[in-house]
Amino acid sequence: MSWFSRITSGLKKTAANLGQGVKAAVGLSKKLDAQTREALEEALISADVGLPVAQALISDLQKKGIPEPLTEDSVKAALADLIESRLQPLAQPLLPITNNESPITILIAGVNGSGKTTTIGKLAAQWARQGHHVIVAAADTFRAAAVEQLKVWTDRAADASKKKGSVTIIPPAKEGADPAGVAFAALEQAQKDKADIVLIDTAGRLPNRSDLLAELTKITRVVKKLDASAPHATILVLDSTLGQSTLPQVRQFHEASPVTGLIITKLDGSAKAGFLLALAAEPNPLPVHAIGFGESLDDLGPFNAKAYARALVGLPAEE
Ligand SMILES: Nc1nc2c(ncn2[C@@H]2O[C@H](COP(=O)(O)OP(=O)(O)O)[C@@H](O)[C@H]2O)c(=O)[nH]1
Numbered sequence: 001m002s003w004f005s006r007i008t009s010g011l012k013k014t015a016a017n018l019g020q021g022v023k024a025a026v027g028l029s030k031k032l033d034a035q036t037r038e039a040l041e042e043a044l045i046s047a048d049v050g051l052p053v054a055q056a057l058i059s060d061l062q063k064k065g066i067p068e069p070l071t072e073d074s075v076k077a078a079l080a081d082l083i084e085s086r087l088q089p090l091a092q093p094l095l096p097i098t099n100n101e102s103p104i105t106i107l108i109a110g111v112n113g114s115g116k117t118t119t120i121g122k123l124a125a126q127w128a129r130q131g132h133h134v135i136v137a138a139a140d141t142f143r144a145a146a147v148e149q150l151k152v153w154t155d156r157a158a159d160a161s162k163k164k165g166s167v168t169i170i171p172p173a174k175e176g177a178d179p180a181g182v183a184f185a186a187l188e189q190a191q192k193d194k195a196d197i198v199l200i201d202t203a204g205r206l207p208n209r210s211d212l213l214a215e216l217t218k219i220t221r222v223v224k225k226l227d228a229s230a231p232h233a234t235i236l237v238l239d240s241t242l243g244q245s246t247l248p249q250v251r252q253f254h255e256a257s258p259v260t261g262l263i264i265t266k267l268d269g270s271a272k273a274g275f276l277l278a279l280a281a282e283p284n285p286l287p288v289h290a291i292g293f294g295e296s297l298d299d300l301g302p303f304n305a306k307a308y309a310r311a312l313v314g315l316p317a318e319e
């Protein structure tokens with residue numbers, strides 16, 4: 001199955017609600033009158049786009065004009081176009097992995113259970129398959145099982161690379177060790193081995209736990225001792241099943257360590273995939289580097305605004 005089709009099938013929960021809402025709205029009068037506009041607004045809200053974005057989209061739809069009698073497909077196609085143009089600025093691939101002097105250091109942050117460790121496994125596999133040497137810092141020393149879980153993923157990623165590249169885990173010296181120390185040791189090792197990428201796994205920092213956010217700040221500070229330009233990216237992993245309630249997380253993490261981009265997980269189970277439109281409407285929207293649709297290595301891929309927009313409203317992907 002192509003990645004575009006994966007996006008379509010992955011977003012089917014959100015599309016079912018939104019698509020049904022559009023169908024019901026169009027069935028009212030087949031005109032873009034007040035009643036239909038209100039029903040369309042509700043349909044958009046059901047996908048968790050948020051009230052301001054729902055209202056803005058309906059007003060855009062009115063401005064754009066749409067031939068009457070309305071059909072389900074004409075409304076969906078018009079909405080998909082408007083959604084695509086709002087999402088397009090978010091679609092930015094992760095920084096290119098070039099032959100740098102020093103390894104590219106990427107800090108992976110997010111609340112507990114958002115999918116950080118799983119995402120690290122998927123990213124490591126992708127890069128190792130391309131022949132890169134990846135080092136993963138097991139800096140989630142908060143829970144004993146976290147290192148073991150990461151090891152399972154790095155082993156899987158290493159196997160998948162078929163020796164084209166490599167994936168090496170740097171565990172903490174002992175349980176409960178200082179996370180910043182683990183990140184430091186990993187970067188030091190990576191510089192020595194001339195590795196290409198360092199991925200730093202971190203503990204599930206509840207944003208209201210200021211000590212854990214301070215830990216993230218400390219990791220950033222400590223890796224700078226080895227490479228002043230590190231971390232080259234700080235990626236916040238967001239669980240899409242939480243929808244718009246992830247927005248305050250973005251702001252809080254950003255204060256601890258400037259977030260440079262997002263990876264959205266669990267879109268296969270989310271009925272709130274429209275929240276990306278709320279993210280796009282934020283004052284300085286962050287890029288979405290990748291989206292995740294499941295629990296295996298190949299379930300992570302690029303964010304494509306057109307495919308995503310069409311999938312949201314329940315239209316098939318255009319390859
Ligand atoms: N369905 C689904 N489950 C996911 C996805 N990403 C992660 N998970 C699951 O979410 C749970 C938490 O993931 P984990 O990587 O441990 O989160 P962490 O606490 O942020 O490191 C695990 O059971 C994962 O298998 C995804 O894209 N889709």
Ligand SMILES: [Mg+2]
Binds near residue numbers: 117146
């Ligand atoms: Mg984890």
